[in-house]
Amino acid sequence: MRILIVEDEARLAGFIQQGLTQAGHVADVAATGPEGLEQAATTPYDAVLLDLMLPGQSGLDVLRNLREFGIQTPVLILSALTDTQHVVKGLEAGAVDYLRKPFAFDELLARLHIIGRKTAGPAGAEALRLADLVLDPLGRVVTRAGKTLNLTNREFAIMELLLRNAGRVVSKTRLAEKVWDVDYDMGSNVIEVHISQLRRKLDRDFAPAPALLETVVGQGYRLREPGAAG
Known part of the structure; x- marks a missing residue:
């Protein structure tokens, strides 16, 4: 919250x-x-x-x-x-x-x-799912392929926001508004650093499974099903 x-x-x-x-x-x-x-x-x-x-x-x-x-x-x-x-x-x-x-x-x-x-x-209390990724909002647990991801509080908040907007691009500005404090510096690279760490835990650690987290250049980030159009 x-x-x-x-x-x-x-x-x-x-x-x-x-x-x-x-x-x-x-x-x-x-x-x-x-x-x-x-x-x-x-x-x-x-x-x-x-x-x-x-x-x-x-x-x-x-x-x-x-x-x-x-x-x-x-x-x-x-x-x-x-x-x-x-x-x-x-x-x-x-x-x-x-x-x-x-x-x-x-x-x-x-x-x-x-x-x-x-x-x-x-509905807000229900588990969020995408492919083999599952997020439990109340238990604050995220798993992929049955394995628990060790996420920081910020990473969990980012993951929840992206999953609630699965398939849609979430802008850097919206991430800052929902996950960071009001005095967040939009000129910093803090969001990029967190996304990089989240990508490692979510995708690179599960290779060769398909990647779920995408960077849409100039727009933001999104989670989507492997092979989905768009």
Whole structure:
């Protein structure tokens, strides 16, 4: 999942970001209400973790503005305001969940997992398949010809995006938007390096089996069935 953390306490935001990254997610941080609103409105996040007491604009106002803009990204409120009144206001404003501070990080991950399952729906939880390649989104396991591929979190995210668009070219820009942080430098070769490593694990390690990952010069990358036209 790609997650936005809107939190003005730098230490807490850093702790959450580090934990989410280690769990295989991509996490961005915004430190003020206006900054959080702008990022949530312009970047396709899978979830937003939103503090209520923010400088510049309250979390409730950020949430209300997002919903007024028609942005339905799931919002999980993280707040030290623990009374029932604030919980009710947050849920009525459009939050899908409310987690009181301080909280156990494992509980946060569990609640995000539930949000991910609800957002994806039954189809989103199904294994993705192409030829002898299988990806289990919930178990976060990828196999080819029955052998498990040892992928990094970034490589898994790239593989999932490519498999969900099997046969179609995924541009470098889209990869950056879905897999990397908002401050990704489009002039760097980080994506090419990850694709090279993924190609080695997916194709070269299984030679002479047909290659599945293609580079479409000037356009991007795609996974497709061996021998497929296009």
